[in-house]
Amino acid sequence: MELLDQLKEKIKERLPELDVVIGWEQGFDPLHATPLFMRTEEDVDRLVFSPLCVHNLASHLTGLKGKKVGIVVKGCDSRSVVELLQEKLLVREDVTVFGLPCTGVVSLKKIKHALGGLDKVASAEFNGNELKVSAAGAARVLPLNEIAADKCGRCQYHNALLSDVFVGAPVEAAAEDNYADVEAFQAKSPQEQAAYWRDAMQRCLRCYACRNACPMCVCRDHCVAQSREPHWMTQQDTVQEKWFFQMIHALHLAGRCTECGECERACPVGIPLLLLKRKINKEIKELFDYQAGTKIDATPPLLSFKVEEENINERGW
Amino acid sequence: MAAKYLKKENLVSWLQTLAKERLTLVPRREGDAVVFRPFAPGQDIPLDQQATTPPKAAVFPQCEPLLAFKYAKDPENPGKVGVQVKEKLGDTPSVVVGCRPCDARGFLTFDRVYDSDRASDLNYLTRRRNTLFATLACDEPASTCFCNWVGSGPADAEGSDILMVPVEGGFVLEPVTEAGEKLMEQAPLEDAGDKAALAEAVKENAAKALGEAPDLSQAREKLLSLFDNMDFWEGVSAKCISCGACTYLCPTCYCFNITDEQSGAEGVRLRTWDNCMSYLFTMEASGHNPRPTKAHRLKNRVGHKFSYYPDIHDGHIACCGCGRCIKSCPSSVDIRQIVLQAIAASAASE
């Protein structure tokens, strides 16, 4: 039986005891999937799963507090669920996790580059690890490894780390993450870096899609970015303000970010926001040998300490 | 002046001429986005597709200082503190070249609000009167385009000063307003000749490609009748993440916030974009929020555009059909679907 059919069956089995199950369905065009909230068996029939299912549905979990929620997760998404449970932001009994093995999702940006635009996509279909897409009258075949999201190329957790129901055969492979992208960026001079962020932040709209798409940004309606008291940020649309918000976002995620990349994916003007969070994760890994969202009972590194820190040499300056 | 032909290779020289007198905003590629920026020679001008952001900021900046203020003690009477105020108006003559008909038409939605008998917004009007639009007609619609649903079309010249129709090798320029005609006089133009017919064909094909628009005449009443049906709104808003991407990318969303940003004894009063998808938008001083959930807020966004606004503005829908809210939504919320569902849902409940 196809993975999708198995998944549908399992969801239908559990649906009576759940208020809603979150998955994906076909969106407004063949390339776009969109979150699906399943309440009835007919809803379940609309479920899809392919590398086009890019959304991390865990972002919706804290908004459904008090409900019995089922959620379909890929490996990366499952880390967000683990992290939320670890921080006691979810009640374990209220969440039913349908875990999947995943070989990677697409980056719509990369497809956009390959096709020269996403405006006129007539059809898109995955055939194994190839995307057959026809757009603006031309047909193209794009191998998944060329259009996969960057996070997939360094994925260490293809299979859901946490699941009440696991569907399909686990993927064996696991890549290494040596944070080469962060290293490369770090090699630039501070001037070059500042110029890079200035150019990127200039087009920020302050729409807060990055924040709202983030599964770990749980303050939502009560974010310090919009608070007047304390007055962390003004309403000026200067680069400093916008950029400072990204620093707030990154630091509030320090030791918590599961690198799902939703911030970057959600940004309507394509600002590479994940880099900031990955830099912090890289340091947290080096300093405290810790990866967020991998163990439910682990203590987050910034909520604990050691009297003698092995990797911090604060007297050396 | 009749329609004229501008060769593609002459576009830049025209822009250069325009830029001498006016702030000339053109599409520019920045990272993965296309945004409107002041024209700079030597830069690529991507005109092949709709820009990521509309040129809304040309007339309605994301943030504009309305005034600067300063508190100062009266030297004669130190107990008395006076405030000095200096108003600011943005009156730089500007022209936007290469926006789409929907983008230019978006400001008509603004005009009915900020330039009416009841209210006239000086800051808005000053910019509005100083900004012209040389609009590029669309030759092929995107999957998210629905300008024909809201009473417009891919070659709608309403709201523009010049309509540029893309044809082989260049553009056929049609003057729409007198001001537009003056801008055209500065361009190295040729007689349109047989290109005029080509332009007509482009317009016709684009309109045809958009297909039939559904009848939205019922939307006004139907959306109102669904006002208290929160089940409906919770259903359609479930996947919404309540960010402001849709509203900030919308050429017709005109809401703003005013804040004083003060440092010590001096500061500025700013007007900044605000959006109804934000929890704080309707937060009252008492702590009560009439739109506490994203369902309430999405209801407002859709309702305002397709029902409440048309209700008080002669049936004009406050949406230009550009589709950016669909295209750039992190969750692919589709406003077209919501409107159609609303029409169908209330039909079913009747």
Place this chain on the structure above:
Amino acid sequence: MSAAPGNELRIIGFLCNWCSYGGADTAGVGRMTQPTDLRIIRVPCSGRIDPLFVLKALVNGADGVLVSGCHPRDCHYAEGNFYARRRLEVLKRFLQVLGIDERRFEYTWVSASEGQRWQEVVQKFTERIHELGPAPKITPDQMAMAETMAAQPR
């Protein structure tokens, strides 16, 4: 006295109430000469310092930021500085991708009795910031903002 007379820079110091602020006081009472570039903000404990305090200062034009608290194991609140140590170390490394020279930020420990050490810390850090010079103006908006402020009615 500035490290380079007539050319004072803006350095912000976040000092904990119990140790480093006392240490600075000790240095002052002992009439130890120190550069005057440092502006001190007293906080209850280094554990109170949100790393965003530091970033906010740097983004808005501070030329340097110095944080100082009680020595590890000596925190007035027993463990505030242990938490601070982790946060500040992560922050310092975070600067490496922000285009802000990480040498513009430093954290250290000075006790209330260490007037001499405080003087050295301030001297050394101020010299370092002077070597780096004024922080680059991050953006053209900073200039625009300065203009807005300058255009205000006098």
